[in-house]
């Protein structure tokens with residue numbers, strides 16, 4: 001029982017060019033990504049370079065698997081044909097265009113704190129990318145928002161990814177996670193002005209995403225969005241692992257919201273894997289309760305359970321909390337990340353306690369409460385109704401990634417919002433990878449041997465070291481290729497050629 | 507449908523809090539709530555003034571112009 005787990009977040013940012021309604025969002029998104037990636041060391045590799053046969057997989061001395069799927073140049077070319085920008089950063093993250101949005105996917109991390117740090121680094125990457133894009137002569141300024149809806153019917157995602165044991169039955173995941181996901185929004189919702197997909201009904205709701213979910217379980221992510229997504233693409237050894245792709249979350253600005261979102265989810269996953277949950281929290285109609293919970297910031301709504309009980313979202317969160325606490329207490333001493341596990345539990349308890357007394361007490365920690373405090377302030381001072389454009393602007397601009405413009409960032413700057421990390425740590429995470437996953441290997445390759453790296457993905461790095469064919473290093477184990485495993489090797493090898501020789505002669 | 511576990515965990519979560527309320531010296535708890543609430547709300551005016559100074563101009567046009575394509 002632990003919050004420790006391989007995980008990562010992906011955020012699609014809202015993108016707009018004020019005053020240019022005709023701007024093509026794919027083009028604008030590409031401009032953003034390219035502006036950040038427009039450093040020679042990150043963009044090397046032309047089309048011709050992909051036309052090589054795969055070299056025999058490397059013998060592995062340091063934990064790289066021999067048997068990754070063969071590198072398929074045709075597949076890589078198909079992606080490139082779409083002309084969409086896609087770069088890998090020295091911190092191990094992926095920065096690319098997904099549909100009509102720029103997206104930042106964090107490097108794989110092993111715990112909630114690191115997830116917050118590299119997720120936050122992504123915000124700064126986006127801010128820097130749009131700043132650079134604006135310096136191109138003739139360019140219009142491009143604004144980026146870490147939110148999930150335009151309030152006109154469109155939603156875009158903020159996904160979480162968790163490594164799980166393949167042996168855990170998917171039905172167990174569905175049974176326990178569904179009530180957890182329907183109710184965790186009271187902790188990690190980002191807040192939204194407007195009810196309904198198009199936001200046309202005036203009002204405030206807890207979550208950005210709730211109104212866009214239509215089914216309980218499914219593979220889709222763009223239509224008929226499911227509470228539990230069944231995508232099964234582990235980017236790792238599929239016999240051992242599943243990557244649980246969670247699409248129901250809101251994009252959070254608050255570090256504490258993100259921390260509790262991934263921390264509490266991680267704890268629940270741990271209990272599911274250990275079969276520690278009794279399964280008595282089934283909700284009768286999860287899809288409509290998801291919306292009902294979101295639409296009630298007073299937290300009084302009673303959710304109808306399958307067994308006929310009626311519980312508030314807070315009751316259900318308390319139930320998960322109590323079980324997680326008891327489970328963790330019973331296993332003290334077994335968890336190498338114990339301090340963080342109990343930190344998540346303590347903060348979770350404190351938040352639930354305050355939400356139960358008066359949600360306003362969480363205004364300096366949780367996004368939806370912080371946003372609501374601003375909105376209520378304006379409503380009172382300027383007698384505004386929920387349909388007011390000013391309130392909608394506050395909702396939108398809360399998520400502006402620019403430090404000088406984003407309302408969340410203004411709250412932090414004046415000490416009205418608590419954070420977990422200092423700005424220097426966030427800046428460092430923009431360029432440095434986490435040390436304890438394969439992202440370390442990926443990131444250091446990019447930082448050190450950029451001219452020899454042709455491509456990289458979650459589970460491989462492909463080099464051109466002047467041989468007849470490209471060399472692909474598969475990384476099917478997310479916790480290999482760490483600083484501990486390969487740090488010294490990187491310190492020693494001046495070129496990728498040296499590195500590959502060192503690995504093969506291992 | 508009857509609950510198989512009358513003393514189920516969710517109940518205990520709730521009753522635990524009720525106990526807290528019963529047992530804890532109520533005035534103290536209330537004082538804490540009030541104090542914290544005051545601290546959080548006393549500067550709302552300053553806060554709004556500051557936010558006003560960075561809010562985009564012409565809220566209506568700005569909000570209208572924010573149109574996205576779906577994603578994911």
Ligand SMILES: Nc1ncnc2c1ncn2[C@@H]1O[C@H](COP(=O)(O)OP(=O)(O)OP(=O)(O)O)[C@@H](O)[C@H]1O
Pocket residue numbers: 006007008009010094098105106107108109161162163164233234235236241242243244245458478578
């Ligand atoms: N084996 C793994 N287990 C858990 N998380 C992983 C694993 N491998 C990669 N990740 C994380 O999963 C995310 C993958 O991001 P990516 O944007 O490529 O997502 P995707 O779900 O494959 O694609 P899409 O954006 O098209 O939905 C990253 O945050 C990464 O850190």
Ligand SMILES: [Mg+2]
Pocket residue numbers: 010098103105
């Ligand atoms: Mg993605």
